[in-house]
Amino acid sequence: MDCLLCSPILYIFLIFLWYLVRILLNRNLSFPPGPRGYPIFGNLNLRNELSHRGLAKLAKQYGGLLHLQMGRIHIVAASTSEMAREILQVQDVVFANRPANVAISYLTYNRADMAFANYGPLWRQMRKICVMKLFSRKRAESWASVREEIDLMVQTLIEQSGSSVNVGELVFALTRNITYRAAFGSFARDNQDKFVKILQEFSKLFGAFDITEFLRWMKWFGNRGFNKRLENARESLDGFIDRIIDAHIDKKKSQKQDHDGLDDDMVDELMAFYSGENGERCNDSQSSSLRLTRDNIKALVMDVMFGGTETVASAIEWAMTELMKNPHELRKLQQELADVIGLNRQFHESDLENLPYFRCAMKETLRLHPPIPLLLHEAAADSVVSGYSIPRDSRVMINVYAIGRDGSVWSEPDEFRPGRFMLCKAPDFKGSDFEFLPFGSGRRSCPGMQLGLYAMELAVAHMLHSFDWKLPDGVSSGDLDMTDMFGLTAPRATRLIAVPSYRLKCPMAI
Numbered sequence: 001m002d003c004l005l006c007s008p009i010l011y012i013f014l015i016f017l018w019y020l021v022r023i024l025l026n027r028n029l030s031f032p033p034g035p036r037g038y039p040i041f042g043n044l045n046l047r048n049e050l051s052h053r054g055l056a057k058l059a060k061q062y063g064g065l066l067h068l069q070m071g072r073i074h075i076v077a078a079s080t081s082e083m084a085r086e087i088l089q090v091q092d093v094v095f096a097n098r099p100a101n102v103a104i105s106y107l108t109y110n111r112a113d114m115a116f117a118n119y120g121p122l123w124r125q126m127r128k129i130c131v132m133k134l135f136s137r138k139r140a141e142s143w144a145s146v147r148e149e150i151d152l153m154v155q156t157l158i159e160q161s162g163s164s165v166n167v168g169e170l171v172f173a174l175t176r177n178i179t180y181r182a183a184f185g186s187f188a189r190d191n192q193d194k195f196v197k198i199l200q201e202f203s204k205l206f207g208a209f210d211i212t213e214f215l216r217w218m219k220w221f222g223n224r225g226f227n228k229r230l231e232n233a234r235e236s237l238d239g240f241i242d243r244i245i246d247a248h249i250d251k252k253k254s255q256k257q258d259h260d261g262l263d264d265d266m267v268d269e270l271m272a273f274y275s276g277e278n279g280e281r282c283n284d285s286q287s288s289s290l291r292l293t294r295d296n297i298k299a300l301v302m303d304v305m306f307g308g309t310e311t312v313a314s315a316i317e318w319a320m321t322e323l324m325k326n327p328h329e330l331r332k333l334q335q336e337l338a339d340v341i342g343l344n345r346q347f348h349e350s351d352l353e354n355l356p357y358f359r360c361a362m363k364e365t366l367r368l369h370p371p372i373p374l375l376l377h378e379a380a381a382d383s384v385v386s387g388y389s390i391p392r393d394s395r396v397m398i399n400v401y402a403i404g405r406d407g408s409v410w411s412e413p414d415e416f417r418p419g420r421f422m423l424c425k426a427p428d429f430k431g432s433d434f435e436f437l438p439f440g441s442g443r444r445s446c447p448g449m450q451l452g453l454y455a456m457e458l459a460v461a462h463m464l465h466s467f468d469w470k471l472p473d474g475v476s477s478g479d480l481d482m483t484d485m486f487g488l489t490a491p492r493a494t495r496l497i498a499v500p501s502y503r504l505k506c507p508m509a510i
């Protein structure tokens, strides 16, 4: 008997039996159209197509709601505005969960954050803290860190005026500085490079393809190298953030009662909800019933880092790239800036409301290059969309990239035409126009939208108002590579290099 139980043949037989039962159970379900798969493996041969571009290509063949069977996991991709509305609005509650693989679960302290927490009370509490406290307009420090870091970037550009600048690296450094400073204030500033390395490793691990996710039995073959990398990555983060949290606890203990909170960073804000290891509170004045653990705080800080860094940087770099590729649009924007502000002073954020064409160009950038091109959701229950069955736990991807370039909705969909957003019925990005969803829609839509947009608009407006831009000698606008690199976000595959020259009549203030 013992021998039979240990026999691999028994396990293989049980796996086949399980697949057989699943096939029989699934026979009466009509999934959305999709390519035929192989037994057991399903469509795993198409795993390289699970990007916004790959899925857009498949949608052309199979339609706006596409089904792929990846081993044990059902994947459904929505590529039209009607399907997006059905998932994000009509059946929002059913699709408000996020999928998480082993790497994501482990690195987010078992989904102790907001971005990967399942829809429910914990997520709701954390979302409230983020929206009301961290990303709110009322939290002046977050917005001040955007302004101050952009001023520093403008100074760097002034110093490099007339020479080639790696715009991509510059704006990635800018947004890293903004989020780092908003999160940690002046703490551990010297260790920023170390933290960036931790973030890069996290990003690689989040995106790594793990076959055991789709074929659980592959775990038998072990994946010790990958597990070790996960452990090391989390240990590095613990080492880094635990020290920062401890320093914040000490700071709070030594603070006077009448502390005005003016220099508080995001960790300070989160510490107000911290219920320490022994249940002690950090801030007695907080009457709220919300409680955060150390793991919640660490995972939320990572959300801010991931949510706020690459998204904004990629949007700024794409805006500058499209303008370098379309010099007539660049001239139009600069003319508007000159007409509204003049060339005798620098741009100020209050000018934004008088720059309609500029703002349309930012929208057009987000339409063509949504920083998060695929929205990742998961079905919390069996459901039916457009007459097709979507089983519980299916991964549901909304292809914002494909929707933004849908030729049946947008004229000349692949062209950069900011003027299209000047029309009176043009869609907005607030989540109710499903043909344009750069910030998502519904319960899981972006809570950092205002802050992200503010950073994007401020950075690009300063760059265009204070400087003229040209491509380095020997490079023409037609040479610009417009391919992107797919990961958690979709930044440009190669960094943009361009030459700024100061164009204002007021003296350069270095």
Ligand code: HEM
Residues within 6 Å of the ligand: 114, 115, 116, 127, 135, 303, 304, 307, 308, 309, 311, 312, 315, 370, 371, 372, 375, 376, 437, 438, 439, 440, 441, 443, 444, 445, 446, 447, 448, 449, 451, 452, 453, 456
């Ligand atoms: C141009 C800038 C940005 C864009 C285009 C953007 C876009 C998005 C999108 C598309 C989603 C997913 C929506 C969905 O699944 O339906 C999202 C979620 C999120 N974003 Fe942003 N984002 C930006 C900036 C920011 C900033 C600055 C922060 C924070 C500082 C942030 C934090 C988050 C978080 C935490 C989530 C997860 C929300 C949840 O699951 O409940 N984002 N963002």
